[in-house]
Amino acid sequence: MTEKTPFSGRLRQGSPEGPRLSRFALLLVASLLLALVAVVTGARASGVDQRIIGGEPVASGNGPWMAALTDRQGSIFCGAALIHPSWLLTAAHCVLEDNGNKTPLSSMRVVLGRLLLNGSGGETRDVAETIAHSAYNSITSDNDIALVRLTTPSSQPAIELTTATLENLLATAGTSATAMGWGRTNATEAISTSNALLEVSLPIVTWSTCNNAVGGITDNMICAGYTSGGHDTCSGDSGGPLVVPDGSGGWRLAGIVSWGIGCARAGTYGVYTRVSRFLDWILQYGPALVLDTQAPTVTSVSPTASANGISTTPTLSVLFNEAMMASTINSDSITLRSGATLIGGAVTYDSATRSARFKPTTPLPRGTLHTARLAPSLRDVWGNPLAEFSWSFTTELLTPASTLDIDGDGDGDAVDGILIQRRLTGASTLVTGLTLPTSIGGAGAAGSRDNDEIVSRITAAGTGFDVDGDGDTDANDGLMIRNRLSGLSEITTGVRLPTGVNGSGPGGARTNEEIRNRIDTLDPG
Numbered sequence: 001m002t003e004k005t006p007f008s009g010r011l012r013q014g015s016p017e018g019p020r021l022s023r024f025a026l027l028l029v030a031s032l033l034l035a036l037v038a039v040v041t042g043a044r045a046s047g048v049d050q051r052i053i054g055g056e057p058v059a060s061g062n063g064p065w066m067a068a069l070t071d072r073q074g075s076i077f078c079g080a081a082l083i084h085p086s087w088l089l090t091a092a093h094c095v096l097e098d099n100g101n102k103t104p105l106s107s108m109r110v111v112l113g114r115l116l117l118n119g120s121g122g123e124t125r126d127v128a129e130t131i132a133h134s135a136y137n138s139i140t141s142d143n144d145i146a147l148v149r150l151t152t153p154s155s156q157p158a159i160e161l162t163t164a165t166l167e168n169l170l171a172t173a174g175t176s177a178t179a180m181g182w183g184r185t186n187a188t189e190a191i192s193t194s195n196a197l198l199e200v201s202l203p204i205v206t207w208s209t210c211n212n213a214v215g216g217i218t219d220n221m222i223c224a225g226y227t228s229g230g231h232d233t234c235s236g237d238s239g240g241p242l243v244v245p246d247g248s249g250g251w252r253l254a255g256i257v258s259w260g261i262g263c264a265r266a267g268t269y270g271v272y273t274r275v276s277r278f279l280d281w282i283l284q285y286g287p288a289l290v291l292d293t294q295a296p297t298v299t300s301v302s303p304t305a306s307a308n309g310i311s312t313t314p315t316l317s318v319l320f321n322e323a324m325m326a327s328t329i330n331s332d333s334i335t336l337r338s339g340a341t342l343i344g345g346a347v348t349y350d351s352a353t354r355s356a357r358f359k360p361t362t363p364l365p366r367g368t369l370h371t372a373r374l375a376p377s378l379r380d381v382w383g384n385p386l387a388e389f390s391w392s393f394t395t396e397l398l399t400p401a402s403t404l405d406i407d408g409d410g411d412g413d414a415v416d417g418i419l420i421q422r423r424l425t426g427a428s429t430l431v432t433g434l435t436l437p438t439s440i441g442g443a444g445a446a447g448s449r450d451n452d453e454i455v456s457r458i459t460a461a462g463t464g465f466d467v468d469g470d471g472d473t474d475a476n477d478g479l480m481i482r483n484r485l486s487g488l489s490e491i492t493t494g495v496r497l498p499t500g501v502n503g504s505g506p507g508g509a510r511t512n513e514e515i516r517n518r519i520d521t522l523d524p525g
């Protein structure tokens with residue numbers, strides 16, 4: 001007969017004995033049938049240390065939220081996960097007796113922060129209250145979930161729960177989940193002891209695959225395991241956590257060890273209570289957890305939107321209003337385009353500052369409008385998507401230095417370069433933020449040049465730059481700058497270039513692009 005096995009107590013389907021054999025029956029089986037393949041429970045088995053099958057010892061510092069439910073003698077009968085300093089989440093069949101009554105609180109104890117169950121350190125707590133789901137069905141194992149309240153809060157870190165949104169991101173079929181426990185390590189031995197907390201990696205499987213294999217899978221269940229078997233949770237692991245990576249280096253609680261057909265059998269899978277289906281129930285009866293369902297927002301960006309004169313080697317930064325899922329921040333979710341051209345770059349995320357950065361791999365084109373885009377694939381740590389967000393900025397066309405005396409103060413310096421730059425990038429007020437000498441004698445405030453005067457000087461025919469590359473600076477060079485500034489599509493229109501320029505245009509002349517580049521970089525000669 002096929003066994004349906006709540007992992008804290010093995011039973012045959014329809015057995016009147018309930019989810020766990022009595023302590024007396026277990027000890028009788030243990031003493032008389034050690035050499036036989038037996039159906040044995042992990043419930044309150046004094047001296048029986050039951051373990052994960054096919055797992056490895058948990059490394060120090062991992063799984064700090066893992067808890068053991070033991071009897072007063074220290075024998076484990078179930079696992080649990082700390083979800084709040086005062087609350088554990090476990091399986092309903094871990095806190096109920098065979099007759100459906102609650103297990104007496106005085107017979108239970110909780111051990112936290114200890115990898116070696118019989119070791120020292122960690123914390124031991126008494127149980128103040130247990131709350132099994134009222135709709136728990138011991139025959140179908142549906143709604144197999146319970147809360148355990150501690151008499152004294154734990155100082156161990158709690159694990160966050162998986163919402164439905166997060167489950168769709170983090171616990172899809174094929175995702176490698178991790179189960180932990182002190183349960184059995186051998187499916188064919190009645191008693192196989194271990195003192196170390198073990199973990200096993202198990203891929204999530206689809207609902208249909210699991211239901212076809214074991215049957216009786218409800219929407220409140222999630223399955224994990226290998227078709228080939230060999231790795232699984234087993235008796236004694238009940239109530240323990242099935243966790244998935246949260247995309248930011250941590251873990252989320254996706255399932256609670258519930259039942260299975262035997263342990264680690266080929267063609268079957270372990271069945272876990274689906275945590276995301278019970279969030280409302282947990283909030284109703286248990287701790288006031290914070291479950292974020294709000295979409296994240298952008299607090300600020302750099303360069304700022306519509307900024308002009310931005311360096312061609314910028315680092316774009318985005319500050320979010322909350323912690324983001326690091327795995328969603330990449331070159332697909334943060335992009336930069338120059339016109340229609342996608343710009344390559346390195347994307348990083350700093351969880352401490354909640355900021356993402358994009359560093360272009362090559363200098364950006366000068367004097368060009370660039371658009372940065374944040375895609376909805378960006379998610380916060382609760383899986384909520386960011387609304388699509390974009391902003392634009394324009395790179396500098398000229399370097400801030402110039403030998404052209406634009407402001408009329410008798411020299412060519414950075415102020416002149418900035419004025420040219422602002423003119424080329426379309427700034428509405430060229431002199432904003434610039435302190436100009438009053439001796440200039442212009443028509444502007446305090447005698448400074450006004451915008452019209454500055455534009456006139458920039459577009460004058462004379463220039464000190466050899467734009468066309470013929471070895472001198474003359475009217476032709478000025479015309480090229482003037483045409484460039486006045487927005488003519490053909491910069492060289494009306495200008496005769498010497499054939500000795502050695503550009504790539506007709507007769508060796510500079511092409512529009514070559515001239516544009518020379519103007520944009522203010523290369524004198």
